[in-house]
Amino acid sequence: MDGKCDDPRISTRIHSAPASGTHARQPCDGAPVKVALFVTCLNDTMFPATGQATVRLLRRLGVEVEFPSAQTCCGQMHVNSGYVPEAIPVVRAFVEAFAGYDAIVAPSGSCVASAREQHKIVAARSGDRGLVKAVDEVSPHVYELSEFIVDKLGMVDVGAYFPHRVTLHPTCHSTRLLGVGDRPERLLAAVRGITMVDLPAAEECCGFGGTFSLKNPDVSVAMGSDKARHVRESGAEVLVAGDNSCLMHIGGLLTRQRAGIRVMHLAEILASTEEAA
Amino acid sequence: MIETRTFLGIPPFPIAAKKALADSQLRGNMHHATHTIRTKRARVTGELPDWEQLREAGADIKDDVMANLGGYLEQLEESLTKAGATVHWARDAAEANQIVIDIARRHKVDEVVKVKSMATGEIELNIAMEKAGISVWETDLAELIVQLGHDLPSHILVPAIHRNRSEVREIFLREMGKVGMAAQADLSDEPAELAGAARRHLREKFLRAKVAVSGANFMVAETGTLAVVESEGNGRMCLTLPEVLISVVGIEKIVPTWKDLEVFLQLLPRSATGERMNPYTSTWTGVTPGDGPQEVHVVLLDNNRTKVLADEVGRQALRCIRCSACLNVCPVYERVGGHAYGTIYPGPIGAILTPMLKGVGTSESTDALPFASSLCGVCYEVCPVRINIPQVLVHLREKVVDSHRGGVPGTLLTGMKGASWLLGDGRRLGLLQKAAGLSSRVLWKQGLIGRMPRPMSRWTDARDCPAPPRESFRAWWARTDGGRSAGTSGTTARKGTDQT
DSSP: OOOOOOOHHHHTSOOOSOOTTSOOOOOTTSOOEEEEEOOOHHHHHHOHHHHHHHHHHHHHTTEEEEOOTTOOOOOHHHHHTTOHHHHHHHHHHHHHHHTTOSOEEESOHHHHHIIIIIHHHHHHHHTOHHHHHHHHHHGGGEEEHHHIIIIISOOSOOOOBOOSEEEEOOOHIIIIIIOOTTHHHHHHHTSBTOEEOOOTTTTSOOSOTTTHHHHSHHHHHHHHHHHHHHHHHHTOSEEEESOHHHHHHHHHHHHHTTOOOEEEEHHHHHHOOTTTO | OOOOOOSTTOOOHHHHHHHHHTOHHHHHHHHHHHHHHHHHHHHHHHTOTTHHHHHHHHHHHHHHHHHTHHHHHHHHHHHHHHTTOEEEEESSHHHHHHHHHHHHHHTTOSEEEEOOOHHHHHTTHHHHHHHTTOEEEEOSHHHHHHHHTTOOOOSSSOTTTTOOHHHHHHHHHHHHHHHSSOOOTTOOSOHHHHHHHHHHHHHHHHHHOSEEEEOOSEEETTTTEEEEEESSSHHHHHHHSSSEEEEEEEGGGEESSHHHHHHHHHHHHHHHTSOSSOSEEEEEESOBTTBSOSEEEEEEEOTTHHHHHTOTTGGGGGGOOOOOHHHHHOHHHHHHOSGGGOSSSOHHHHHHHHHHHHOTTSOHHHHHGGGSOOOOOHHHHHOTTOOOHHHHHHHHHHHHHHHTTTSSOOHHHHHHHHHHHHTTOHHHHHHHHHHHHHHHHHHOSSSEEOOOOTTTHHHHTTOOEEOOOSSOHHHHHHHHTTTTSTTOOSOOOOTTTOOO
């Protein structure tokens, strides 16, 4: 767990109290790293275990985690469906909840991409200069979990233990919009006991696509069925990804097929330890 | 004469796609063809160390052309006229078609040979000429297969990509004799034999035709040179044998100089067929006395391109060089084929180009196209001129939704407005989650939601849905002080997916 602070933005906010019960991580200026967790509306509502795992993991790495309770959603569903004016209150709620934080960490590549790429579109449509400015200030501080751990904490080995055969779906928005590259793979490769197996055609979209899954359900399912077939062919016990939206879609197909393969968010594997196993 | 089919009447994408998905022959053909070409493209683009710079150069050159289109068009007209060509300006499809028909009539011909061209497909020139009593013979092999099969093109570069070789054999045997030289009776489905039959069938038409119709991949403004890039040599035949050549070209096809052309002659073949260089590149500059066509016409086509140019986000689509790389990598296109898009321009580029050329809000079919994508972004990754297709798709979705505002709000608008209200405040979202958690206790014992009635069936017909957890993350955080109070921070098993 060696590494260094390479982001001056994280250390500018000084907090005196280290996270309870852990060795608080000391960035460049000696203050503990403190982040706001953006759990995302989907994880909050449907997959709280992912949020809990993210909290456990970050605390174990010496990070102090706050949960601004005014947070709701990134607004991506509205923007990607064409309902931009309806996304304005959502983006406003986002910047109000997260204003002033140096690092906002989310266990979702897709929602982070939305905050970085789409919030400015919504703000521009609102015609509200205050919102444009707030978005400009907040969105550069939003990080996807694997980005935050590898780039900002400078870690690859997070001290996790997970003795299972695992395959990774890299997710389109993580790889193509955010460019997280091989960070999730590097984090997983350092997990003790894990056996990583290749997923055929891993980079191909699973077909979820937000409201695409409902507007074009037949194409979505055709794409997802091929993804599920590749997951079965990989021989993995567990399919991991950095986005629960893709996993909800692929997992829904796998359980319907009685495939006996479970899906897990990256945070849940990285949070697993020998003690907790 | 063969009656050319139109895309009119193809149902909107979700319905057409459902039908296409059930065609296992089509699925097999498409999977094989797209994966073959995908692999070839990846190999020949990967070997160039300056591929990314070439892409940037391609985008920059086209952006410069778009920003100064008026000046370049005047320059082109001047150089073309100086070189002995006749320039025609066509505002729309009807004007362009009439210009071509008038020229053909002046030469008293009842047939023309044709080089594969997207612009003439866009304006449905073949249908207009057939109405005027003039036969149009497509000479590109794939276009010939489509035409003889009374079919529609399903790919920009390989219009018969949805057909396999045994289907091609059947079409040739059945149809060639009706409109010219018949195929040999013992024709096999070996590609070389099929090509031989096409060659013999077409040669008769090449040698007879007095008028040819083409498009152009590029027009060089500084010299008035048009360029066609092709694989089969049929283009070269059409561009050199007949006495009269008419080229219908979209106004966005300009490149300023020959030096700029160099960039695109690297980008196009590698992106399109996955070749380092295409077999035939033909260029012609007006009329050369005693050599090639002695009457050269260039029809410069707008057909709403200037409207696309006015759209700040959408105008990048005018960079397109019709290479089809986005089609070949698209997971949606691969599974449904081109016909489901109901337009001459299928796939990701078609999903943005068609609604912009035809106008958003003009038909249900056109408006469905920007939604025919999972926004996976692989099209943007391969585009040789860096068109950010996902960005334009999202932009057009906004325009489609806006064009339908004002009437009685539909279910989706009502839902989106409701979600907007709920997600505008963390407390409201919390209340919703409590209700969902309560329903979970009462309704879903297994943690999974199986088959449900409409509209939930759109999800649950093929996929299980996790039941909402009893406690949301925010409720857990509030109850346990973020897991700091005792006994609550252990792993909560993911509902419904834990079968191991």
